[in-house]
Amino acid sequence: MSLSKETNDPQFMEQNTVLLLIGKSGCGKSSTGNIMFNSSVFESRISSSSVTRVSQTHTASVNNRSVMVVDTPDFRYSTHADFDSDSELKRALQLCVSGAHVILLFLPLSTFTEQEQEFIHWFEQKFGAEALRFTLVLFTHADKPHMRTLAELIRGNTQLSDFINRCGRRYHEFNIKAPANRRQVTELMEKVERLVSENTHSFYTLEMMEDEEKRRKEEERREKEKKERERQITLERVRRETEIRARREYEEAKQWQEEEKKKEREHQITLERVRRETEIRVRREYEEEQKKERKKLFKQITLKRLCVIAAFSVVSGLVLMSKKDSSLWMFMCGFITGGSAATAGVGCGFLCRLMWKSSFFSSSPHERPSVFRYFLLKTSGVVCGLAVGAAIGQFVGRNLLLVTFINGLAGAAGAWTALQRGW
Numbered sequence: 302m303s304l305s306k307e308t309n310d311p312q313f314m315e316q317n318t319v320l321l322l323i324g325k326s327g328c329g330k331s332s333t334g335n336i337m338f339n340s341s342v343f344e345s346r347i348s349s350s351s352v353t354r355v356s357q358t359h360t361a362s363v364n365n366r367s368v369m370v371v372d373t374p375d376f377r378y379s380t381h382a383d384f385d386s387d388s389e390l391k392r393a394l395q396l397c398v399s400g401a402h403v404i405l406l407f408l409p410l411s412t413f414t415e416q417e418q419e420f421i422h423w424f425e426q427k428f429g430a431e432a433l434r435f436t437l438v439l440f441t442h443a444d445k446p447h448m449r450t451l452a453e454l455i456r457g458n459t460q461l462s463d464f465i466n467r468c469g470r471r472y473h474e475f476n477i478k479a480p481a482n483r484r485q486v487t488e489l490m491e492k493v494e495r496l497v498s499e500n501t502h503s504f505y506t507l508e509m510m511e512d513e514e515k516r517r518k519e520e521e522r523r524e525k526e527k528k529e530r531e532r533q534i535t536l537e538r539v540r541r542e543t544e545i546r547a548r549r550e551y552e553e554a555k556q557w558q559e560e561e562k563k564k565e566r567e568h569q570i571t572l573e574r575v576r577r578e579t580e581i582r583v584r585r586e587y588e589e590e591q592k593k594e595r596k597k598l599f600k601q602i603t604l605k606r607l608c609v610i611a612a613f614s615v616v617s618g619l620v621l622m623s624k625k626d627s628s629l630w631m632f633m634c635g636f637i638t639g640g641s642a643a644t645a646g647v648g649c650g651f652l653c654r655l656m657w658k659s660s661f662f663s664s665s666p667h668e669r670p671s672v673f674r675y676f677l678l679k680t681s682g683v684v685c686g687l688a689v690g691a692a693i694g695q696f697v698g699r700n701l702l703l704v705t706f707i708n709g710l711a712g713a714a715g716a717w718t719a720l721q722r723g724w
């Protein structure tokens with residue numbers, strides 16, 4: 302039968318030793334309570350979830366000492382959806398009346414896994430360091446076959462042995478599969494009594510847990526603030542570094558751009574200089590080429606003219622000599638007439654060209670005449686030369702038709718040579 306005491310009675314605390322059972326579900330809390338009282342006061346059976354859903358108390362005599370056991374559900378790994386771990390834990394401590402003289406922390410001996418380590422961590426966080434003064438670790442599942450002794454198992458696990466040390470090396474091995482073994486209960490009660498007297502009958506209270514919670518919250522708040530400050534500092538540092546980097550990159554880009562512009566300008570200047578130098582060189586080469594060409598042409602034309610003049614002089618001389626008398630004088634007369642007619646023809650040709658180049662006929666002296674105009678110019682020059690040559694032949698060449706004709710041809714040929722290329 303469960304007996305609930307919810308008074309703040311100092312007399313009760315003096316007369317009763319309050320044991321608070323804490324542990325994962327299935328680690329034997331209810332069974333241990335039942336064995337201690339030698340009666341099935343707490344519900345106990347194999348289940349995947351916590352069978353004990355609310356804390357229960359039972360007070361009775363164990364080894365001639367009044368003991369109140371507060372059996373609790375699994376506060377850490379309960380799978381019940383509506384289970385409020387914090388308020389249930391608070392209620393469990395309230396059930397302890399003023400507080401718990403001893404916290405019996407249950408750990409399965411056969412399987413000390415990560416979950417058990419995590420459970421220990423949770424216990425220390427939740428109850429605080431102060432609670433370790435009142436804690437006695439109870440190893441259950443001791444009946445399961447394991448090779449090593451409890452002391453060896455504790456030594457072999459650093460985290461467990463550290464925790465046991467923090468609990469003042471207080472632990473006890475309990476076999477719930479041997480309920481008739483009262484010796485394990487007696488030994489447990491001796492350890493409990495020793496702890497109670499060591500703690501001068503003081504107890505772990507709800508206030509201690511609430512203080513621990515406040516302290517933890519305050520620590521968390523401070524930690525959060527510290528982290529926030531650090532975050533702000535980091536942010537500010539990153540912001541400043543980013544700004545500096547961005548500014549430096551901008552300056553570098555600007556400098557690079559300026560250097561590129563400078564290079565481009567220098568390149569343009571070099572290009573322009575090379576272009577100008579090339580232009581000057583090409584022009585000079587072209588002009589020299591032109592000059593050479595003109596000289597060559599001039600020589601050719603001059604030679605042609607001289608040939609024409611000489612040929613017509615000789616022909617005119619010979620014709621006059623054959624028609625009049627065969628004296629050298631007659632030849633000279635004919636020679637001079639033919640030469641003069643051809644030279645006059647050349648003169649006519651030049652005159653025509655000069656007239657053409659004058660602004661009267663063309664807007665520029667370098668303007669090349671069209672094919673038609675060139676034909677007209679040549680024809681008029683040749684006709685002019687022919688007329689002048691014929692006139693010279695007629696008046697200087699002794700009135701001989703043949704001489705007039707030849708000299709007319711000489712004038713025309715002279716004009717023709719003068720009107721050869723040269724624009």
Ligand SMILES: Nc1nc2c(ncn2[C@@H]2O[C@H](COP(=O)(O)OP(=O)(O)O)[C@@H](O)[C@H]2O)c(=O)[nH]1
Nearest residue numbers: 326327328329330331332345346347441442443
């Ligand atoms: N073999 C063995 N089984 C155990 C031990 N402790 C608990 N159990 C089993 O786990 C079941 C639940 O035990 P219970 O005391 O209700 O665990 P609680 O959830 O911590 O209260 C029991 O019926 C046992 O079969 C132990 O030390 N040895």
Ligand SMILES: [Mg+2]
Nearest residue numbers: 330331352353
């Ligand atoms: Mg239980």
